[in-house]
Amino acid sequence: xxxxxxxxxxxxxxxxxxxxxxxxxxxxxxxxxxxxxxxxxxxxxxxxxxxxxxxxxxxxxxxxxxxxxxxxxxxxxxxxxxxxxxxxxxxxxxxxxxxxxxxxxxxxxxxxxxxxxxxxxxxxxxxxxxxxxxxxxxxxxxxxxxxxxxxxxxxxxxxxxxxxxxxxxxxxxxxxxxxxxxxxxxxxxxxxxxxxxxxxxxxxxxxxxxxxxxxxxxxxxxxxxxxxxxxxxxxxxxxxxxxxxxxxxxxxxxxxxxxxxxxxxxxxxxx
Amino acid sequence: xxxxxxxxxxxxxxxxxxxxxxxxxxxxxxxxxxxxxxxxxxxxxxxxxxxxxxxxxxxxxxxxxxxxxxxxxxxxxxxxxxxxxxxxxxxxxxxxxxxxxxxxxxxxxxxxxxxxxxxxxxxxxxxxxxxxxxxxxxxxxxxxxxxxxxxxxxxxxxxxxxxxxxxxxxxxxxxxxxxxxxxxxxxxxxxxxxxxxxxxxxxxxxxxxxxxxxxxxxxxxxxxxxxxxxxxxxxxxxxxxxxxxxxxxxxxxxxxxxxxxxxxxxxxxxxxxxxxxxxxxxxxxxxxxxxxxxxxxxxxxxxxxxxxxxxxxx
Amino acid sequence: xxxxxxxxxxxxxxxxxxxxxxxxxxxxxxxxxxxxxxxxxxxxxxxxxxxxxxxxxxxxxxxxxxxxxxxxxxxxxxxxxxxxxxxxxxxxxxxxxxxxxxxxxxxxxxxxxxxxxxxxxxxxxxxxxxxxxxxxxxxxxxxxxxxxxxxxxxxxxxxxxxxxxxxxxxxxxxxxxxxxxxxxxxxxxxxxxxxxxxxxxxxxxxxxxxxxxxxxxxxxxxxxxxxxxxxxxxxxxxxxxxxxxxxxxxxxxxxxxxxxxxxxxxxxxxxxxxxxxxxxxxxxxx
Numbered sequence: 001x002x003x004x005x006x007x008x009x010x011x012x013x014x015x016x017x018x019x020x021x022x023x024x025x026x027x028x029x030x031x032x033x034x035x036x037x038x039x040x041x042x043x044x045x046x047x048x049x050x051x052x053x054x055x056x057x058x059x060x061x062x063x064x065x066x067x068x069x070x071x072x073x074x075x076x077x078x079x080x081x082x083x084x085x086x087x088x089x090x091x092x093x094x095x096x097x098x099x100x101x102x103x104x105x106x107x108x109x110x111x112x113x114x115x116x117x118x119x120x121x122x123x124x125x126x127x128x129x130x131x132x133x134x135x136x137x138x139x140x141x142x143x144x145x146x147x148x149x150x151x152x153x154x155x156x157x158x159x160x161x162x163x164x165x166x167x168x169x170x171x172x173x174x175x176x177x178x179x180x181x182x183x184x185x186x187x188x189x190x191x192x193x194x195x196x197x198x199x200x201x202x203x204x205x206x207x208x209x210x211x212x213x214x215x216x217x218x219x220x221x222x223x224x225x226x227x228x229x230x231x232x233x234x235x236x237x238x239x240x241x242x243x244x245x246x247x248x249x250x251x252x253x254x255x256x257x258x259x260x261x262x263x264x265x266x267x268x269x270x271x
Numbered sequence: 272x273x274x275x276x277x278x279x280x281x282x283x284x285x286x287x288x289x290x291x292x293x294x295x296x297x298x299x300x301x302x303x304x305x306x307x308x309x310x311x312x313x314x315x316x317x318x319x320x321x322x323x324x325x326x327x328x329x330x331x332x333x334x335x336x337x338x339x340x341x342x343x344x345x346x347x348x349x350x351x352x353x354x355x356x357x358x359x360x361x362x363x364x365x366x367x368x369x370x371x372x373x374x375x376x377x378x379x380x381x382x383x384x385x386x387x388x389x390x391x392x393x394x395x396x397x398x399x400x401x402x403x404x405x406x407x408x409x410x411x412x413x414x415x416x417x418x419x420x421x422x423x424x425x426x427x428x429x430x431x432x433x434x435x436x437x438x439x440x441x442x443x444x445x446x447x448x449x450x451x452x453x454x455x456x457x458x459x460x461x462x463x464x465x466x467x468x469x470x471x472x473x474x475x476x477x478x479x480x481x482x483x484x485x486x487x488x489x490x491x492x493x494x495x496x497x498x499x500x501x502x503x504x505x506x507x508x509x510x511x512x513x514x515x516x517x518x519x520x521x522x523x524x525x526x527x528x529x530x531x532x533x534x535x536x537x538x539x540x541x542x543x544x545x546x547x548x549x550x551x552x553x554x555x556x557x558x559x560x561x562x563x564x565x566x567x568x569x570x571x572x573x574x575x576x577x578x579x580x581x582x583x584x585x
Numbered sequence: 586x587x588x589x590x591x592x593x594x595x596x597x598x599x600x601x602x603x604x605x606x607x608x609x610x611x612x613x614x615x616x617x618x619x620x621x622x623x624x625x626x627x628x629x630x631x632x633x634x635x636x637x638x639x640x641x642x643x644x645x646x647x648x649x650x651x652x653x654x655x656x657x658x659x660x661x662x663x664x665x666x667x668x669x670x671x672x673x674x675x676x677x678x679x680x681x682x683x684x685x686x687x688x689x690x691x692x693x694x695x696x697x698x699x700x701x702x703x704x705x706x707x708x709x710x711x712x713x714x715x716x717x718x719x720x721x722x723x724x725x726x727x728x729x730x731x732x733x734x735x736x737x738x739x740x741x742x743x744x745x746x747x748x749x750x751x752x753x754x755x756x757x758x759x760x761x762x763x764x765x766x767x768x769x770x771x772x773x774x775x776x777x778x779x780x781x782x783x784x785x786x787x788x789x790x791x792x793x794x795x796x797x798x799x800x801x802x803x804x805x806x807x808x809x810x811x812x813x814x815x816x817x818x819x820x821x822x823x824x825x826x827x828x829x830x831x832x833x834x835x836x837x838x839x840x841x842x843x844x845x846x847x848x849x850x851x852x853x854x855x856x857x858x859x860x861x862x863x864x865x866x867x868x869x870x871x
Contacts, residue, residue, distance in 0.1 A: 007390045014387030022375035025416060032781035040788045047797045054657035054802040055648045097369035103336045105388060106359035179625035186636035193640045201647040204736075206639050267338040267352060269284065 011107055015115035023120060033121040041128040044074060048196060059200040060233060064139040066198065068227065071133035073195035073220035076159020078125040084164040086117045088184055090171040095178075099266065109263060110168070140228060147242075148227055154245050155223035159195075161248040162219055165255035166191055172255075175262035187214075195219045200233050218247040272348065273309035274440060274472050275333065279342035280306040282328050282496075302328040304496030305342070312439070313469040315462075317483035318476045320493040321583045326476040329493070330444050333474070334364050347439060360389060363433030367445035370425070371432045372417045378428045379413045382435060389436035396435060403431040406461050423454025430461065441465070443475035447482055459485045480575045492582055499582060504575060511581055513573035517548045517555055522564035531558050608704060609712045616716025621724075631728040634673040638729050642669040642737060645798075658801035664829040667740040668799055670733030672825055674726035678718050678755060679762040679820050681790045686710070687770035688779035700863065707855050711763055718759045740829050747830060750841055754824040757844040762820050764851030765790075771855070774862040795822030801831070812843065816851060819844040 023030050048070045052063040061069075093099045093113060102112045133156070142148065170184030177183075191210075194202070199211045199221045211217030218240070225232050226241025282303040290296040303325040310316055320326050331337040332344055335351035335358055344351060349358045365371070372381040386396045404410055407427040412420055420428065426446060433441060443462075447455045463486055465471050477483065483490055483504070490507060492500040500507055508514075516537070524543035529536070533553030539546045548558055555570060620627070645665040648657050660668065687710060690696045699706050733739060742748065769786045773779040791797055794817045800808050812818045823840045826832065832840070 011388045011390060014384045018373050018376060018380065018384045021380055022373060025375045029778070029780055033784055036781070036784040036788055039785075043788060043792050043797070047792065050798050050802050051644065051648055054798075055651040056653060057651045058644075059647045059651065097366060100331070100336050100366065101369055101371050103355065104334050104359055104362070104364045106356045106390075107388060108356070177625070177629075179623070179629065181626035181629040182633045183629035186633045190633075190636045190640060193637070197644055197647070202639075202643045206643070264338070267336065268340075 008107070012111055012115055015107075015112060016118060019116060019118050020120065030121060034124055037122050038124040038128060041074065041078065041125045044196075045070060045128070045132055059198045061198045064136065065224070065228060065230075067132065068136040068140055069198060069220045069224045070196045071129060071136045072155055072159060072224055073192060075126070075129040075133050075156045076219055077163050077192045077195075078122070078129040079156065079160035080163030080167060082119060082122045082126060083160070084114060084167045085122065085188075086119050087113060087167050087171040088188065089117065091174040091178055091180075094174065094266070103267075110259060142227055143229060151223055151226055151242060155220075155227075155241075158223075158244040158248040159219045162215065162244075162251050163188070163191065165248070165251035168255040168259050169251075172258045172262035175266050191216050191219075195221065215247040215251060218244045274312045274314075274347060275308070275310040275474070276345040277306050277308045277329075277333075277342070278344070280308075280329070280332065280339055280344055281341045282325070282332060282337065283340045301496045303332070303339075303493075306493070306496075306498055308491060308498065308501065310472055310474060312472055313466075314489060315466045315473045315487045316475075316489040316491060317487035318474055318491050318493065319478075319480070319483065319579065320476075324493045325496040326493060327444055330442055330474070330476060334362060334442055335359070360436060361439050363436070363438035363441045365426075365429045365433045365441070365443045365446055367426070367443075367448040370417070370429065372425070372428055374418050375416055377414045377416055378409065378420075378431075381417065381428070381432060385432055385435055391436050395437065399435050399437060400431070403434060406464055407431060407457065421454075423450050423457070426450060426454065426458060427461075430458065434465075439470065440472045440474070443473070443477075445477055446475060447477060447479050455479070455481075462486055480579060484575060492579065494583060507575070507578055507582075508573050511578050512551075513578050515550050515573060516571040517550055517558055518545065518569045518571065519548075519559070519562060519565060520545050520567040521562065522566050525562075529561070531561050534558050609708070612704070612709065612712035613716035613719070616713030617720045618716075619713070620717050620720040627724050630677060631725055634676065634725065634729040635732050638670050638673040638733055639736075641673070642666050642733065645669055646737075658799050659831060660799065660801070660829070661740075663738045663740040664831065665799070666733065666737040667829050668825050670730050670737070670739065671726075671828055672796060672821060673729045673733075675755065675758070675821060675824060676796065677725040678721040679758045680714070680717070680721070680766070681762065681794065681796070681820065682787055684766045685770065685779070685783065687767060688773035688783070691770070691773040692778060697866075700866075705856070706859055707767060707852065710767060711760065711852075714763045715759065718755075722755075742828060742830055744830060744834060746834060747828065747837070750837060751824060751828045754827045754841050754844060757841065757848045758820050758824050761816050761844065761848035761851055764848065764855045765816060765820075767855040768851070768858060771858050771862060774865065790817060790820065793817035794820040795825065799825075801826075812840075816847040819847050 048066060049063070052058060052066055058066060087110075090099075090113070093102070098113075099109075102109050102116075105112065137152075166187050170187050173180050173184055191214075194210050194216045199207060199217045202210065211221070222232070222236065223241040223244050226238055229238075231238065232240065280303055281301065283299050283301050285297055286300055287295040288298050302323075306325075306329065318326055318329070328337065332339050333346055333351060335355035338352045346358060347361045349361070351358055371385075372378065373384065376384075382396075382400060385391075386393070404413070407430065409427060409431065412424050415424075417425060417428065430446070446462075447458055450458065459482060462473065462475075466473060466486065473486075475482065475486070488503060490500065490502065490504050491498060492507075500510070517534070521544050525539055525546050529546075531548070531553065534548045534550055534557065537547045537549050550558070555568075559565060559568065642665075645668070646662055649660070649662045649665060687696075690699065696706075699709055702709060742751075765786070769782050770779055772782045776782070793800075793811060793815060800811060800818055800822050803811075823844050827837050827841060830837070
C-alpha cells in the first residue's frame with residue numbers, strides 16, 4: 001500500500017472515529033436503540049414463524065426450509081443496512097446542506113456520507129441474523145460438498161452487496177425527485193420482505209419483475225435451493241443459486257452508474 | 272495568473288411554474304448570467320446583492336458544488352467540479368447557515384478529525400490551531416459539544432475549521448448572519464487580521480454592509496445574475512452621487528436665501544437654527560466660512576446602505 | 586365603548602358548544618389542507634403501500650393454499666386479500682408511524698406557544714390529526730385498495746351494519762392512535778428526546794396491531810390477551826376484522842365497543858399526562 005492510499009484510508013477512518021465518539025454522548029439512547037434493533041430483527045423472524053405456524057407448508061416449502069431462506073435474506077440485508085442503510089436519509093442531507101458540506105471536502109461523497117452516519121445501533125442485528133442462519137443450517141439435512149460450502153460463504157456476502165446496491169439506487173432517486181418520500185423503501189424493505197419467502201409464493205408479472213428483472217430471486221431463494229439440493233418448481237437449473245455473486249456485481253455496477261449520474265444531476269440543479 | 276477567474280460564467284435553473292390547475296410549465300431562469308470576474312492573490316472582496324441575485328450560486332460554482340451551465344471558471348488554476356478533491360485541499364469554505372463541524376463532538380475533536388480528512392502534517396496543524404485559538408478566544412469552549420455552542424462561538428469554530436489546512440482562498444457565505452454585535456466584531460477583526468498577511472484571498476457574501484466597509488477594498492455587486500458594480504466603495508459613492516452631509520447648529524436663524532456654490536441646502540429645522548447641506552462639489556470650510564454665529568457642526572459620511580438600496584432598485 | 590361591551594358579553598352555553606365545534610372544524614380543515622400540499626409525497630406513499638400490498642397479499646394467499654382446505658385464522662382467501670389491501674390503506678389513515686411533531690415542539694420549546702392558546706393541547710393536536718386522517722382516507726386509502734381490487738378477488742361485506750360500524754371503527758382507531766402517539770411524544774417532557782420510546786413504539790405497533798400478520802394466526806389465549814390488555818389490535822386489526830365480517834354481528838359490535846373504551850381511556854390519559862407536564866414546566870420556568 002503506498003503512502004497516498006494509506007493517508008486516504010486514515011482520513012476515512014477518522015470519519016468513522018468521529019461517528020463512534022458522537023455516540024458516547026448519547027449512551028442511554030444508543031443502548032435503547034441497540035436493543036430495539038435486536039427486538040426488531042427477532043420480530044421479523046417471529047413473523048415468518050407465525051405465518052408458517054398457520055399452515056402446513058408455504059408454496060410447497062416446510063418451516064425449516066423457509067427458515068433457511070429468511071435467514072440468508074436477513075443476514076444479507078442486515079449487513080447492507082448496517083453499512084449503507086443510512087443513505088436513505090439522503091434527502092435530509094440535501095435539504096440541510098450536509099451534501100454541500102461533503103462536496104467541499106477532499107474525499108469522495110458516498111463514503112463520507114456513509115461513515116459520518118454509520119448506524120452502529122444496528123450492529124446486534126448481524127448477530128441475530130447469523131444465529132438464525134446457524135439454526136437453519138443445523139435443522140436442514142444438507143449434504144455438504146465443497147461447492148456448497150463456498151456458496152454458503154458467498155451467498156450472504158452477495159446478498160449484502162445486492163441490498164447495498166438497492167439502498168444506493170433507491171436513495172439516488174432523491175437526486176431527481178426530492179419529495180419521493182418513502183418510495184425507496186418499496187425496494188429496500190420491500191425487497192427484504194420479498195426475499196424472506198420462497199419465490200413461488202408470488203405470481204404473475206409481480207414475480208417476474210421482482211424476482212428476475214430486479215434480481216431479488218437470487219438473494220436467498222436460489223442459493224437456498226442449491227444448498228438444500230432441491231429442484232426449483234419454477235424450472236431454473238440447480239446452478240442458478242451460484243449466480244448470486246454475478247447478480248450482485250451487476251446491481252453494484254448499476255448503483256455506481258446511477259449514483260454518479262445523481263451527483264452530476266445534483267451539481268447541475270442544486271438543492 | 273489570477274487566483275480566481277470567471278469567464279462568461281452562467282448558471283441556468285429550470286423551474287416548473289404552475290400554469291393552470293394541473294399543467295406545469297418549464298421555465299429557464301438564469302441565476303448567474305454571464306459573469307466575468309478575476310480575483311488576485313491576497314485580495315479581500317465583498318460579493319453582495321439582494322436575495323436570489325446569484326451570490327450563493329456563484330460561490331457554489333467556485334467551490335465545486337455546482338456545475339456551470341456554460342463559461343469558464345478556474346480557482347487556483349483548477350477546474351472546480353472535475354478537480355473537486357484537489358481543489359478542496361486549497362480552499363476553505365464557511366457556509367453561514369450550514370456546519371462543517373461534528374454536532375455532537377467537542378470542537379477539539381472536530382479539529383483533530385479535520386486534520387486527518389485534509390491530511391495535514393501534525394506540526395502545521397498545531398501551529399495554525401494555536402493561532403486561531405489566540406485570535407478567536409476558543410479556549411473557553413474547546414471541550415464543549417458543538418450543539419451546545421452559541422451561534423457566535425460556533426462561527427468562530429467554523430472559521431477555524433475552514434483554515435486548519437492552510438487554504439489559499441477562503442470563501443465565506445454570510446459569515447455574520449444572525450450574530451450579535453460583539454460576535455460580529457470578533458469575526459470581522461479576525462478576518463481583518465488574516466487579510467493583513469497578504470497571502471490569503473478572501474471572498475465573502477453578506478447582507479451586512481458593515482462587514483464590507485470594515486474588510487474589503489473591493490466590492491462586487493450582483494443583481495439578477497449580472498455584475499452591476501465592481502470597484503472600491505468610494506467609486507460606488509462617486510458613481511451614485513452620494514456625498515457627505517454637513518449639519519450645522521446656529522445661534523441665530525439661517526438667513527433666507529442663504530446659498531453656497533457647490534453645496535445644496537437639504538433641510539432647515541428648529542426655527543431655522545439647524546440646517547443640513549449636501550456637499551456636492553465643495554468642502555466643509557467653504558460653507559462654514561459663510562455662516563455667522565455657528566454653535567456646532569457635524570459631518571455625516573454617506574451611507575453605503577442607501578447607495579446599495581438605490582442600486583438594487585435601479 | 587359599545588363595541589367593547591359587545592365583545593365581553595356573557596356567552597350562553599349553546600354558544601360555547603357552537604364555538605367549540607367551529608374551532609374544532611377549522612382546526613381539522615387546517616390538517617386536511619396541510620396534507621393536501623404534500624402532493625408528491627402522497628403519490629410516492631400510495632405507490633409504496635401498493636407494493637407492500639402485493640407482497641403481503643401473495644404471502645397470505647400462499648398460507649391459505651398450503652393449509653389444504655382448513656381456514657388459517659378462520660379467514661377465507663378473499664377475506665385475507667381484503668385484510669391486506671385495506672390494511673395497507675388504513676396504515677396511513679391511523680398513522681402508526683413517523684409522527685414526531687409534539688416531541689419536536691417540546692424539544693425546541695415551541696410548545697409554550699401552544700400552551701398560550703385557548704385550546705387544550707390534546708384537542709389542538711387531535712383536531713388537525715382527524716383532518717389529516719380524512720385526507721389519507723381519500724388519497725392513501727383508496728388508491729391501493731383500487732389496485733388490490735384490480736388484481737385480486739376481494740371480499741364484499743354483506744351485512745347492512747358493517748359499513749357504518751367500519752367507519753366508526755376507523756374513527757376510534759385514529760383517535761386511539763393519536764392518543765398513543767401523543768403519550769409516546771410526551772415522554773420528551775421528561776427525557777431529553779423521545780427517540781427511545783419512539784423506536785419501541787414503531788417496532789411493536791406493526792406486529793401487535795396486525796400489520797405483519799393477522800393476530801388470529803396467534804394462539805387464542807395470546808390473541809385474546811392482546812385484544813383486552815393492550816390497545817394495539819384496536820388500531821388496525823379490529824377495523825379490518827369488522828370490514829371482512831370475520832365475526833358474527835354481536836362480536837363485531839363488542840370489538841368496536843372495546844376499541845371505544847381504549848380510545849377514550851388513552852385520550853383521558855393523554856390529558857392527565859399533559860397536565861402533569863404543564864405543572865412541571867411551570868415549576869421549572871418559575
